[in-house]
Amino acid sequence: MKYHLITLGCQMNLSDSERVISVLDQAGYTWTDDEAEAGLIGILACSVRQKAIDKVYSRIHKWNKWKNRKNLVTFISGCILPDDYERFLKLFDIIFQMKDLPELPDLINSYGINTPVRLRHGIDPHNTNIGEFWSVKPSYQSEFEAFIPIQNGCDKFCTFCAVPYTRGREVSRPSAEILAELALLVSNGYKSITLLGQNVNSYGRDKKGNEISFPELLRQVGELGNRSGKEFWVYYTSPHPHDMTDEVIEVMAQYPVLAKQVHLPMQSGDNKVLIRMNRTHDIEKYRQIVQSVRRIIPEATLFTDIITGFTGETEEQFENTRRAMEEFKFNMAYTAIYSPRPGAVSHRWEDTVPLEEKKRRLHILTDELRKHNIEYNRGLVGKTFRALVRGADRKEGYLSALTEGKLIIRFPSDADDLTGKFVDVKITSASDFSLEGELVQINVLA
Amino acid sequence: MLRHLSDTAFVLQLERRGLPFHTGQFVVLRRPKTIVQRAYTVYSGEREQYLEVLVREISVGKVTPGLKKLNPGDVLEIDGPFGFFRFNPVFFPSQKFLFIASGTGISPYHSFIQTYPNMDYRLIHGVKYGKEAYEHHHYDPSRITLCTSADKTGRYHGRVTDYLKDYEISGETQCFLCGNNEMILQAYDLLVQKGVPVHNIHSEVHYQ
Numbered sequence: 001m002k003y004h005l006i007t008l009g010c011q012m013n014l015s016d017s018e019r020v021i022s023v024l025d026q027a028g029y030t031w032t033d034d035e036a037e038a039g040l041i042g043i044l045a046c047s048v049r050q051k052a053i054d055k056v057y058s059r060i061h062k063w064n065k066w067k068n069r070k071n072l073v074t075f076i077s078g079c080i081l082p083d084d085y086e087r088f089l090k091l092f093d094i095i096f097q098m099k100d101l102p103e104l105p106d107l108i109n110s111y112g113i114n115t116p117v118r119l120r121h122g123i124d125p126h127n128t129n130i131g132e133f134w135s136v137k138p139s140y141q142s143e144f145e146a147f148i149p150i151q152n153g154c155d156k157f158c159t160f161c162a163v164p165y166t167r168g169r170e171v172s173r174p175s176a177e178i179l180a181e182l183a184l185l186v187s188n189g190y191k192s193i194t195l196l197g198q199n200v201n202s203y204g205r206d207k208k209g210n211e212i213s214f215p216e217l218l219r220q221v222g223e224l225g226n227r228s229g230k231e232f233w234v235y236y237t238s239p240h241p242h243d244m245t246d247e248v249i250e251v252m253a254q255y256p257v258l259a260k261q262v263h264l265p266m267q268s269g270d271n272k273v274l275i276r277m278n279r280t281h282d283i284e285k286y287r288q289i290v291q292s293v294r295r296i297i298p299e300a301t302l303f304t305d306i307i308t309g310f311t312g313e314t315e316e317q318f319e320n321t322r323r324a325m326e327e328f329k330f331n332m333a334y335t336a337i338y339s340p341r342p343g344a345v346s347h348r349w350e351d352t353v354p355l356e357e358k359k360r361r362l363h364i365l366t367d368e369l370r371k372h373n374i375e376y377n378r379g380l381v382g383k384t385f386r387a388l389v390r391g392a393d394r395k396e397g398y399l400s401a402l403t404e405g406k407l408i409i410r411f412p413s414d415a416d417d418l419t420g421k422f423v424d425v426k427i428t429s430a431s432d433f434s435l436e437g438e439l440v441q442i443n444v445l446a
Numbered sequence: 447m448l449r450h451l452s453d454t455a456f457v458l459q460l461e462r463r464g465l466p467f468h469t470g471q472f473v474v475l476r477r478p479k480t481i482v483q484r485a486y487t488v489y490s491g492e493r494e495q496y497l498e499v500l501v502r503e504i505s506v507g508k509v510t511p512g513l514k515k516l517n518p519g520d521v522l523e524i525d526g527p528f529g530f531f532r533f534n535p536v537f538f539p540s541q542k543f544l545f546i547a548s549g550t551g552i553s554p555y556h557s558f559i560q561t562y563p564n565m566d567y568r569l570i571h572g573v574k575y576g577k578e579a580y581e582h583h584h585y586d587p588s589r590i591t592l593c594t595s596a597d598k599t600g601r602y603h604g605r606v607t608d609y610l611k612d613y614e615i616s617g618e619t620q621c622f623l624c625g626n627n628e629m630i631l632q633a634y635d636l637l638v639q640k641g642v643p644v645h646n647i648h649s650e651v652h653y654q
Contacts (some may be wrong), residue, residue, distance in 0.1 A: 082481035155528050157485065159651065169525065242530065272631045275649050280530045282644055312627065345485075345651075349627070 003029040004038035008055060009046025011237065012196050013078050015147035016098050017044055018138035020077070025139060027105035035063075039071055040108065044078035047162045049339035053084055060091045073111055075104070079166035081343045097168075099130040099152075134173050144191045144388070144420030150178050150217070151197030155206075156240060158267075159278045159345040160310060160338065163198050170199055170206045175217055182221060186228050191388050191420060192402070194235040195221075201239035201248060215247040222255025231422055233259040233388070233404055238305070240265070242280045244289045249296045260297050261405045264289060265305035269324025270317035273310055278345070283324060290328050301331040301405030306365060309338045309358030311349045318361050325368045331376065331407065335365045370432040377407075377430035384426045384440055385409065389418045401425065408434040447518055452577050454503040455550070457489060458513060460522065462497040467527035469561040470554045470650075473499070474525040475513070482508045487553035487624070487650075488527065491560030497524075500553045500580060531650040533620055535562060541620055543567040546633050548606055548625030552580055554650065555622070559585060570613075572606030572629060575599070607632040617641045623649040 003024050007017040020042065021031070032038050041063055046052040056076065063074050075094035088095050094107045130152055140146050153170045154163045178195070185193055195217075197203060203214040212220070221234050234257050239248075241264060252258045264286075268274050271282045293300055306321060325333065337358035340347045353361075387401035393410040394400075399418060401409045411425050425437040447459040467473070469492050476483035486499035503510040516522070531554055533543070545555040545567055552571050559565065569590040573579060576599025579592050593609050594600030602609045606629055615621075621637050623630045630649050637647055 086481065157528060271644060272634060275630060275634065276627055276651060278651060284644060 001029055001039040002032040002037050003040035003042065004032050004035040005042045005044070006035070006059065007044045007078075008052055009044070009048060009079060011147055011194065012149065012152075012198065013044045013046060014141075015138070015149050015196050016078065016101075018140055018147070019098075019101055019133065019136040020044065020104070021141075022137055022139035023101055023104055027108075036066075040073050040075070042075040042077070045076055045080050045084075047079045047081045047084065047166050047341060049336065050341070051339065053081070056084075056088075057091075060088075064091065073108060075108070077101070079163065081162050081165055081341065083342045099133045101133050101136060130171055131174075134177060140185075140190075142420075144189065145193075145390075146185050146190050147194050147196050148178055148181050148185070149173060149196045150236075151200055151203050154198045155202075156199065156242070156280065157278060157345070159276060159349075160267075160307060160341065162341040162344050165343045167198055170202060172203050172206055172211055175204075175212050175220070178217065179220055179224060182234070183224060183228075186224070186230055186232055189230075189420075191232045191422065192235070193232060194237060196237065198238065199240050199243065200236045202243045205243075214243070215245065215251050218248065218251045218258055219255075222251065222258050225255055225257030232257055235259045235261060235263075235406075237263045238265055239263070241286050241289055246292050246296070249289075249292050252300075253297045259404050259406075260300040261303065262293050262297075262300050263303040263305075264293075266321075266324065266328070267305060267307050268310065268313070268317070269321035270313075271320075273313055273317050273321075276312060276346075277307075277310060283320075286324075287327075299405070301407060302328065303332040303406070304328070304330050304334070306333050306335045307338050308335060308361040308365060309353035309355075311338065311340070311346050311352055313338075313353055313361075318364075322364060322368055325365060326372070329372045329376065330369060331373065331405065333365065333369050335362055335369075337362055374430070374432045377432070377435055380407075380427045380435060381430055382427065384424050385437075387423055387425050389421055389423055391419045392416070409437050410434060411437045411439050413439060448514070448516060451500075451580050454505075455578065455580060456501055456503070456514060457581075458499050458501055458516065459490075460497045460499075460524070462495055465497060465524065465527070467492065468532050469557040470531040470533070471527035471529040472531075473497070473527050475499070476509070476523050476525075477512055478521055478523055483523075483525070484509045485528075487529075487531075487557070489553045489556050491557055493561065500550050500556070502550050529650065531622070531624070531648060533558070533622070533648070541566065542616070542618065544615060544619050544621045545569040546572075546606060546610070546621065546623050546625075546629075548572040548629040549578065550580070551623075551625030551629075551650075554624055556581070556584065570606055570609060572609075572625070573600070605629070607636060610636045613640075615640050615642060617643060617646070619646065621647045623647065625651075627651055 007013050035041055045056045066072055074092045076088050076092045077096050077098050093111055151172050153168045155170045157164050201214045204211040266286055269283055340351050385403045387403050387409050389399050389401045397412055398410045399413045409425050424440040426440050427435050427437045429436045449457040467488055472485045472487045474483050474485050489500045490498035501510055501513055503514050555569055567589055572593040574596040576594050592600035593602045593606045595605050621642055623633050
């Protein structure tokens, strides 16, 4: 039987989809790019914003109409809020939490027959037996970039966020497994590897002394890199400022494989908004982290996440966020307008900022980012950077690459065999969100 | 076990079963085989053998009416503890504390004081009516000020934030704010204006 899988949302879902594909392939199902051809269609849902979950509803309505003329089994997993979970039970044939992935083939085979997993009511917040999910060997979708999940779940309960309710409690994956997967990827020539977790830098804390800490995990990753003799970059996302320490940054400085790129969600630059969001830190704490990054790894790029128009955000409070952007000079900001999430605490509060105003604030922040980036990027002209080629650029006759700091560089070349290889590129021109350059050197090692 | 404090407020006492927590943290409760859950600060102290939470019934709510009907032997699912609304007891005995609460936001302070009965604190509790002075007999009467906005049964008639305007405080005091959004944000501003450094102000919004 042919299957098709749609993955919505973040890198965690992308990473999870690699395991879903692996399980289905091993069970004998055959991938198809065309959902109309498939007898089995799955979707990994995203609940971070209403728009994301609306996509799921529109698709399942379409697929359920197809059932009038063909046999079709549908399944859903990923990040699903409790209210949607109840509705999806009626709309999808199979719904399961990702930790129960190893049971998916049985669920499909026995579709229509109640199994313990089907009968388990609601979402298990404790991620019981998630180890079985992690032990599924993923079907990596790239030959040079990979994700390694190291932690699942969230205990922070930010008031705007659905993740504690969709992904459950923080659970850390055994470090031995993480390092083994990393070693395998490195030996297979992977060049860019991202350690994933909803609270990646609280890694180990749930094990209460029975697991290494996040800085120690990074240290061991760095040592593995030194021993390997290979060139590769290791990233991590998403960290929470609450758990960020100078030790993490100092370890990053010590090892070449630990990529000098920090993605640190700020969400707001105003203390009172941060209080309402329950972010558990103030902007001064965030500032101290940024100062540590600038001091210890000054070459690092800084990325962030920001929400505009959170409930109750005044013009003055928004201005504090804009000023924070001006101060911290992010290289990239993933900015989103606030979307109340059912189940998240803030859903019970009035959504006070009108949509048009949220959009206006979003545009202001985008302009602020653009302003800084153009100045920063122009300062790079004439310099040479190591970059990992990702494939053909949208601009014809060009390849697209990422620097260690995840800045986008395009350069003229038709050499598709450079994809997945490190090259040196000299920057010749810059725009607000990308750089253009010329190839200086090709890495002869594969 | 339920201990009714008023028509709408009650303390729910649960078996603790060794659940470790730091005073100030919260737990998430839900009835078995249901999806809707709510977070409650632990009301009891760290050394108690039981776990208590202070609940105010919302008549149209999805959870609290059910909690009010619980009988001994009924089962609840507990998740947690969570939260960072804590303080460092290393500062004892020299540290002074100011606890500001509205409504059931008094919960963490009840736990603080049960856990550390010798701490040097002042507690300002804002409610609408005097009957919402939840178990004030558990506190040193010289250390607690009840602010009632809708009747005159409290020591101060008015809101917590009105009382705070004329309150003298040293910048070294560790200030804790717990309650509704509006009170927390107004109190925060007042404390900052009075010279309390931001890092000495700790807050937790109580979800209404």
